[in-house]
Amino acid sequence: SDAGLPGSVFVPSGRARLAKWHMVVSSHLNTFYPARRALRVYMHHGPGFGILGNKTAIAMKNDVFLGLSEAERRWFETLRPGIFERERAFFAVGFPKSDALVRGDYDRAATLASLGLQQRPTILITSHWQPAATVRILGDAPLRLLATAFPGNNVIQTGHPWLWEPNRDIPADWQRELTARLRDVESSHPNARFVQTSDVEPLLAAADLLVADHSSVMTTFSLTDRPIVFFDNPQMEFCIAEFHDLFRRASHTFSQPEEIAPACRAALAGPQARAxxxxxxxxTFYANPGHAAEAAAHVLASIGSVCSVRSPKWARILAMSHGQGAAALP
Structure with missing residues (x-):
């Protein structure tokens, strides 16, 4: 929470630009460039790669890339050989936001109670915001069908915040209509809930089964080793075809609304079938599960005061990136 941070850590942008920084760490591309040299460090805001597009442009705009895994490094180097050879460093730290889920820090009972739900098996439906996503294609059908087919289970619908928040990519009329339909399902089915949140991890911890699409939320849920049902939309083309196969191998699949309940029954009946x-x-997606934040902090501390790839000490950072020397990841 920002509430516990001292006011001195917040610096107006004009003053920040003129101040001396050793590094600028971002989870999105940003336009803040200090007047003096500083390493640009990128870390993921979501735990996925190779799904929606070629992300080499992001890596090219940064000096240090805190990646998800060694598989991600190999993918980058296949797309652009030598990308992390001299002018950029890559560290497979993992995804810090998932640490609490892996450690079991979330209270399942408290999460369900906060939603007014009973302590019983729970199905969670998630959705990306893009046109090929579950909710964009199927609307309220998954929540309605599963709440009806599984009256003894909790059924929770959530999704990417952009599905509900104002943005230029999704028409406001569509958002209002979908929200109204989901609220109607919720009001007519006591086991159904529609939850708008940007913090999905507590819901993942409470779920016994995930119904997902190509969103990276599916990769996060794999950390729980609980069954998954995947919306295998023929309209969705993965950037890396083998990742599409990986999503299928990790789940029971459906592509039509009438297939969703049978897929969920099969997944719940055989939870180890896709283990x-x-x-x-x-x-593929997670180095250092449960300890990614520690790994990222170790990298940043080891970089220390190096603030430029032109520094004589940059060679030490590259050696770390290549797993050489005492400063390499523990």
Whole structure:
């Protein structure tokens, strides 16, 4: 929470530009460039790569890339050989936001109670915001069908915040209509809830089954090793075809509304049927599960006061990136 931070950490942008910084750490591309040299460090805001597009442009705009895994490094180097050879460094730290989920820090009972739900098996439906996503294609059908088919289970619908918040990519009329339909399902089914949140991890911790699309939320849920049902939309083309296969291997699949309830029944009846696929997904997207924040902090502390790739000390950072020397990741 920002409430515990001293006011001195907040600096007006004009003053910040003129101040001396050793590094600027971002989870999105930004336009803040200090007047004096500083390393630009990027870390993921979501735990996915190779799904929606070629992200090499992001890596090219940064000096240090805090990546998800060694698989991500290999993917970058296949797309652009030598990208992390001399002018950029890559560290497979993992995804810090998932640490609490892996550690079991969330209180499932408290989460369900806060939603007015009973302590019983729970199905969570998530959705990306893009046109090929579950809610964009199927609307309220997943929540309605599953709340009806599983009256003894909790069924929760959530999704990317852009599905509900004003933005230029989704028409406001569509948002209002969908929200009204989801609220109607919620009011007519006592086991159904529609939750608008940007913090999905507590819901993932409370879920026994995830219904997901190509959103990286599916990769996060694989950390729980619980069953997944995947909306295998024919309109969705993965950037890396083998990742599409990985999503399928980690889940039971459906592509039409009438297939969703049977897929959920099969997944709940055989929770270990796709365990090998879920393990492959975890290994592909997550280094240091449960300890990613520690790994990221170790990298930043080890970089220290180096503020430019032109520094004589940059060679030490590259050696760390290549796993050489005492300063490499523990």
């Amino acid at each position: 090998a696929g879920r393990r492959a997904m975890r290994e």
